[in-house]
Amino acid sequence: MNLYNPVFLVIDDHPMILTSYIRLLRENFLESTFYSSETIPKAIEYIDELPSIDMLIIDYNLAKNFDVNLRISDGQKLALYAQEKFPKAKIIMITGHEEALLIYSIHKKIRPDALLMKADVTDELLIETIRQCMIGQVFYSVGVKNVLSLLAKRQLMQQEQYIEILMLLDKGYKVQEICEIVFKSQSTVQRMLTTMKKEFGVSDLSELLKQVKLQGFI
Structure with missing residues (x-):
């Protein structure tokens, strides 16, 4: 410059x-x-x-x-x-x-x-x-x-595919709709959601979103 x-x-x-x-x-x-x-x-x-x-x-x-x-x-x-x-x-x-x-x-x-x-x-x-x-x-x-x-403490969240799924969930998209948007099978998306729920210590999607927001990710 x-x-x-x-x-x-x-x-x-x-x-x-x-x-x-x-x-x-x-x-x-x-x-x-x-x-x-x-x-x-x-x-x-x-x-x-x-x-x-x-x-x-x-x-x-x-x-x-x-x-x-x-x-x-x-x-x-x-x-x-x-x-x-x-x-x-x-x-x-x-x-x-x-x-x-x-x-x-x-x-x-x-x-x-x-x-x-x-x-x-x-x-x-x-x-x-x-x-x-x-x-x-x-x-x-x-x-x-x-x-x-x-x-960085949540290395999982640095992977764009997980971030995209969380953002879509927060916007109200259903799992099946998310599968179509991210071009992944339902089993793959479900596995990714299970991984995120385990990471945040929750058992369902509503709690996952709640924790994501409480911890400042959304």
Whole structure:
């Protein structure tokens, strides 16, 4: 990336937060160029039209916005789109969510250069994060590290197939429907559910979901 006058694109649907980010960046990176967007469509417009972007700071929760054509409805999908256009750009994801599965999903699918919980973010932390990313370091905030550590204790939950089944269960899908969605036989899915129930020390699916939520996985 351009270390001397990088091009920033900052996306957050809260105007006050967006303004504070841009102010902070202008104070600390005097030679840089800054673009900002409160909406997904405007962010996509920048990504499509700008010749280069060196760093994107993206809030995960962009629920007020939706791009119908590209079906981009959150910061994670927007980050994936940006990575296709600018594979060398640094991605800093910020999320107000603390759910373990969501944090893990961002970590796994995007592999961002930095992942921060909004509760951890201070002016100093954000600037330090950017500087670390600029020299090629990966930076995760304390809250994110704690969540991923919790997941590491539950190695089973790091396997995407188990995560997907739990998410589908939480959305109300029946076991037979899940089998069709994940392209697995009913015996395979039942065996996986049995493994998860054993891991969480429960005997039925309702208790499994209850424990998963209590322990912060959903």
